[in-house]
Amino acid sequence: MEPAALPFLQFDDVSRRYGDVVAVDGVSLAIPAGQFVALVGASGSGKSTLLKTVNRLIAPSQGRVLIEGEDVAGLPPPRLRQGIGYVFQGIGLFAHMRVAENIGMGPRLAGGRLSAERLAELMALVELDPSLAGRYPDELSGGQRQRVGVARALAGNPRLLLMDEPFGALDPVTRAGLGERVRALHGELGLTTVMVTHDMAEALLLADRVLVMDKGRVVADEAPQALLGGAGGEVAQALVAVPRAQARKLAGRLAR
Amino acid sequence: MNALLDALGNLGPQLAQHVLLSAAAVAFAIVLALPLAVWASRSPPVARLALGFASLVQTIPALALLALFFPVLLAARAVLGEGLPTLGFLPAWLALSLYALLPILRNAVTALVNIDPQAREAADGLGMTAWQKLRLVEAPLAAPYVMAGIRTASVWTIGAATLATTIGQPSLGDPIFAGLQTQNWALVLAGCVASAGLALVADALFALIERGLALRRPALALAGAVLALLGVAGAALSAADWRGDDGRESVVIGAKTFSEQYILARAIGLTLEEAGYRVTYREGLGSAVIHEALVDGGIDLYVDYTGTIWANELGRSDNPGREAMFAKIVAWEREANGVGVLGGLGFENAYGLAVRGDTARAQGLATIADLARVAPRLTVGGDPEWFERPEWAAVRQAYGLRFARQRTFAPTFMYSALQSGEADVISAYTSDGRIAADGLVVLGDPLGALPSYDAVLLAAPRLAGDAKVAAALRPLVGAIDVETMREANYMVDRDQDKRTPDEAARWLLEQLR
Numbered sequence: 172m173e174p175a176a177l178p179f180l181q182f183d184d185v186s187r188r189y190g191d192v193v194a195v196d197g198v199s200l201a202i203p204a205g206q207f208v209a210l211v212g213a214s215g216s217g218k219s220t221l222l223k224t225v226n227r228l229i230a231p232s233q234g235r236v237l238i239e240g241e242d243v244a245g246l247p248p249p250r251l252r253q254g255i256g257y258v259f260q261g262i263g264l265f266a267h268m269r270v271a272e273n274i275g276m277g278p279r280l281a282g283g284r285l286s287a288e289r290l291a292e293l294m295a296l297v298e299l300d301p302s303l304a305g306r307y308p309d310e311l312s313g314g315q316r317q318r319v320g321v322a323r324a325l326a327g328n329p330r331l332l333l334m335d336e337p338f339g340a341l342d343p344v345t346r347a348g349l350g351e352r353v354r355a356l357h358g359e360l361g362l363t364t365v366m367v368t369h370d371m372a373e374a375l376l377l378a379d380r381v382l383v384m385d386k387g388r389v390v391a392d393e394a395p396q397a398l399l400g401g402a403g404g405e406v407a408q409a410l411v412a413v414p415r416a417q418a419r420k421l422a423g424r425l426a427r
Numbered sequence: 428m429n430a431l432l433d434a435l436g437n438l439g440p441q442l443a444q445h446v447l448l449s450a451a452a453v454a455f456a457i458v459l460a461l462p463l464a465v466w467a468s469r470s471p472p473v474a475r476l477a478l479g480f481a482s483l484v485q486t487i488p489a490l491a492l493l494a495l496f497f498p499v500l501l502a503a504r505a506v507l508g509e510g511l512p513t514l515g516f517l518p519a520w521l522a523l524s525l526y527a528l529l530p531i532l533r534n535a536v537t538a539l540v541n542i543d544p545q546a547r548e549a550a551d552g553l554g555m556t557a558w559q560k561l562r563l564v565e566a567p568l569a570a571p572y573v574m575a576g577i578r579t580a581s582v583w584t585i586g587a588a589t590l591a592t593t594i595g596q597p598s599l600g601d602p603i604f605a606g607l608q609t610q611n612w613a614l615v616l617a618g619c620v621a622s623a624g625l626a627l628v629a630d631a632l633f634a635l636i637e638r639g640l641a642l643r644r645p646a647l648a649l650a651g652a653v654l655a656l657l658g659v660a661g662a663a664l665s666a667a668d669w670r671g672d673d674g675r676e677s678v679v680i681g682a683k684t685f686s687e688q689y690i691l692a693r694a695i696g697l698t699l700e701e702a703g704y705r706v707t708y709r710e711g712l713g714s715a716v717i718h719e720a721l722v723d724g725g726i727d728l729y730v731d732y733t734g735t736i737w738a739n740e741l742g743r744s745d746n747p748g749r750e751a752m753f754a755k756i757v758a759w760e761r762e763a764n765g766v767g768v769l770g771g772l773g774f775e776n777a778y779g780l781a782v783r784g785d786t787a788r789a790q791g792l793a794t795i796a797d798l799a800r801v802a803p804r805l806t807v808g809g810d811p812e813w814f815e816r817p818e819w820a821a822v823r824q825a826y827g828l829r830f831a832r833q834r835t836f837a838p839t840f841m842y843s844a845l846q847s848g849e850a851d852v853i854s855a856y857t858s859d860g861r862i863a864a865d866g867l868v869v870l871g872d873p874l875g876a877l878p879s880y881d882a883v884l885l886a887a888p889r890l891a892g893d894a895k896v897a898a899a900l901r902p903l904v905g906a907i908d909v910e911t912m913r914e915a916n917y918m919v920d921r922d923q924d925k926r927t928p929d930e931a932a933r934w935l936l937e938q939l940r
Contacts, residue, residue, distance in 0.1 A: 226552065228548070228551055228552065248551075248554070249554040249555065249556045249559075250554065251554070252551070252552060252553065252554030253553070253554035254554075257549075257552035257553070259545075259548065259549075259552070261544075261545030261548060261549075262545065262549070263543070263545035263546050263547075263548050263549025263550075263552070264546075264549070265546055265549070265550075265563075265564055265568075266543070266546065266568065267567045267568055267643060276553055276563075277553055277554075280553060280554055280555060280559060307643070320549075323549075323553070324552075
């Protein structure tokens with residue numbers, strides 16, 4: 172195989188079992204660099220579990236995950252994770268640290284220090300007011316907190332960004348705004364992004380490619396256009412049906 | 428009020444010792460509890476085991492826990508060598524550390540277990556190692572709760588440390604125990620006020636640290652920590668011996684927990700100071716530990732009683748008579764322990780049966796044999812221990828004593844029970860000052876049923892052959908008759924015009940010149 176043809180992120184027959192329960196069932200995938208991939212599915216479909224095998228917050232029972240051809244199991248987890256941005260619904264800001272310290276944690280772990288310029292740059296990227304740098308997390312709104320969470324994930328200059336229901340706890344306005352901001356950052360910073368969401372509309376609006384999971388398997392792997400055009404099979408179309416119906420109704424109301 | 432202020436003013440050395448002991452115990456408990464808490468927070472079986480053990484320790488009364496370290500350390504000598512101290516600072520420190528373990532451990536485990544799981548996931552996701560996660564995230568988040576546990580532990584420890592007196596470690600318990608025995612309430616109150624005050628100060632300082640941590644105001648926490656450390660450093664400075672080596676030999680004198688012992692310890696100490704020795708006291712030692720303290724060098728000199736050594740140390744229950752018992756004890760102490768018996772002091776503090784003077788005259792009572800005739804019409808009173816002792820069984824059997832009634836009183840109330848007629852005969856200590864003061868008659872023991880309790884001066888192995896000490900103390904040997912001892916005891920025990928043991932000792936020495 173040519174090095175140039177090597178996918179950036181590759182799942183090779185990945186399974187994860189908990190006793191008799193199979194959370195992820197033999198998933199094989201290749202994701203090229205620069206792609207924005209959405210993992211969509213109902214609760215319990217295995218999408219979060221699959222995502223966490225990438226930074227080894229969960230180790231697969233079977234199979235391998237490769238980043239640029241290298242097995243993620245071959246690296247010490249701290250070193251692996253320092254190179255991957257991770258954003259999740261719970262955010263997990265450190266309550267005893269100010270915003271600046273939270274954002275600077277990644278570089279600090281790598282043995283460096285976040286410069287004031289870089290802090291300002293990161294805060295600007297996620298559209299946070301610089302005056303918030305000295306605040307503690309409990310003084311921020313939910314949207315501001317997740318912006319800090321994204322800035323913290325980006326502070327280490329990762330090439331891969333993993334997001335697990337990142338906007339799930341936000342109000343719709345904040346959610347749409349932050350979603351678009353992240354999509355723009357994905358392009359500006361040349362990231363490869365995998366985002367888990369249960370919201371098909373969000374996936375269709377933000378992603379280049381939508382993977383639908385059901386019972387631990389990937390049952391559809393399509394571009395948003397194709398899904399909207401009816402491709403992907405039954406489970407995928409059931410998920411697409413909801414936003415499509417909503418869009419029709421809204422269009423109908425607009426036409427009246 | 429003045430007596431209380433005086434007593435408080437004299438507590439400096441005990442306060443310093445108390446602070447050092449408590450600080451060392453809490454520090455050791457922290458060192459033990461924190462790693463254990465981290466381990467327990469990651470392993471539920473370890474948490475159950477550790478918390479179960481700490482709770483179990485907590486159910487042991489503090490007094491018993493302190494006393495239990497004496498046999499434990501005695502056994503540990505088999506492994507760690509004969510030099511291991513079994514009394515004083517070491518057992519007090521270990522027992523109090525165990526006692527302080529529970530609140531710190533429980534708070535730390537609870538805090539660590541309840542740390543926001545999202546913060547942990549974020550820490551993992553950022554690539555923290557287990558140690559970085561503990562240092563950067565878990566420890567700071569748990570700190571205010573851990574501090575609350577340390578605060579509780581400190582207050583408990585400062586209270587419990589007063590009990591260290593009973594195993595030979597100077598503390599604020601010294602005035603409490605001395606005051607309880609001599610019924611000097613100003614002294615008791617002074618000890619309580621000082622230890623409560625110390626606990627309040629420690630509580631306030633730790634509260635400051637706790638608030639500083641919770642409110643993320645490091646200056647506040649630092650101020651509390653610096654003040655607490657200054658207090659401990661001050662105690663250490665004042666406890667250090669600044670007199671240096673002035674060429675005087677140092678001697679430690681022990682005393683059990685009653686007035687006569689306090690007085691005799693001071694009499695010995697004053698005599699030795701005059702002879703150029705530097706003297707310190709270990710007072711309030713339990714009857715069971717004081718002999719061992721002498722043998723292992725924790726104390727150098729103390730006064731014991733032949734009957735006590737006979738029964739407790741030699742384990743004998745027979746009564747060979749005064750001279751034979753004394754000779755046997757001298758030989759046994761020398762051969763088994765290397766302890767020197769410097770001689771009898773000249774009086775006896777035995778168990779005896781006492782009646783009121785008017786009863787003795789009316790009934791014609793001079794001996795226990797006389798008592799046997801009228802006993803079936805009389806009530807006998809004794810302290811709770813007396814009716815369980817072999818002496819009671821022996822005297823009843825020898826004289827065929829049968830009383831109409833038997834009543835138990837606390838020692839303090841025995842004498843008033845006799846005065847008010849609630850008891851006709853009581854068990855009394857024959858050197859008790861109240862015998863003379865109340866005009867009581869101690870009945871003779873012509874059959875020798877009660878063993879002798881001659882006061883004898885014992886010297887630790889290192890002083891057993893010391894001619895200079897023996898010469899200095901010779902004026903005390905055989906010189907104190909029971910009337911003089913009773914009067915000295917009464918000075919301390921009476922309710923009005925009380926004297927301190929030191930004053931009574933000076934008076935006693937005056938009588939010997």
